[in-house]
Amino acid sequence: MRVRCGACATEVDVAGEGRFKCPACGAVNQVSGGLGGASAPPPAKPTISSVPTMPVPPAEPSPRIVCPDCSFSFIVGAVDTATCPNCQADVPVGAGPTDD
Numbered sequence: 133m134r135v136r137c138g139a140c141a142t143e144v145d146v147a148g149e150g151r152f153k154c155p156a157c158g159a160v161n162q163v164s165g166g167l168g169g170a171s172a173p174p175p176a177k178p179t180i181s182s183v184p185t186m187p188v189p190p191a192e193p194s195p196r197i198v199c200p201d202c203s204f205s206f207i208v209g210a211v212d213t214a215t216c217p218n219c220q221a222d223v224p225v226g227a228g229p230t231d232d
């Protein structure tokens with residue numbers, strides 16, 4: 133079977149699957165079965181079970197507030213006071229999490 137060297141792309145005639153050394157550049161290539169087809173998927177990463185994983189809290193949805201001045205509804209982040217993007221009014225964010 134003909135394969136291409138992964139280093140210099142030289143076509144090399146090999147007997148079959150396995151390793152071969154490119155005669156042109158000396159690079160060792162691995163020939164896997166299945167021409168052009170994807171071989172077995174790479175092994176999945178081992179799951180580390182011995183280390184207790186910190187519970188990751190789900191991302192809280194950003195609070196949506198309504199500007200009292202123009203009734204424009206917008207999403208704010210973790211801030212005390214947001215500026216209305218519509219009328220630039222300072223809008224207090226009441227539902228924000230307090231972290232004292």
Ligand SMILES: [Zn+2]
Pocket residue numbers: 137138139140141142154155156157158159
């Ligand atoms: Zn080569």
Ligand SMILES: [Zn+2]
Pocket residue numbers: 199200201202203204216217218219220221
């Ligand atoms: Zn507004």
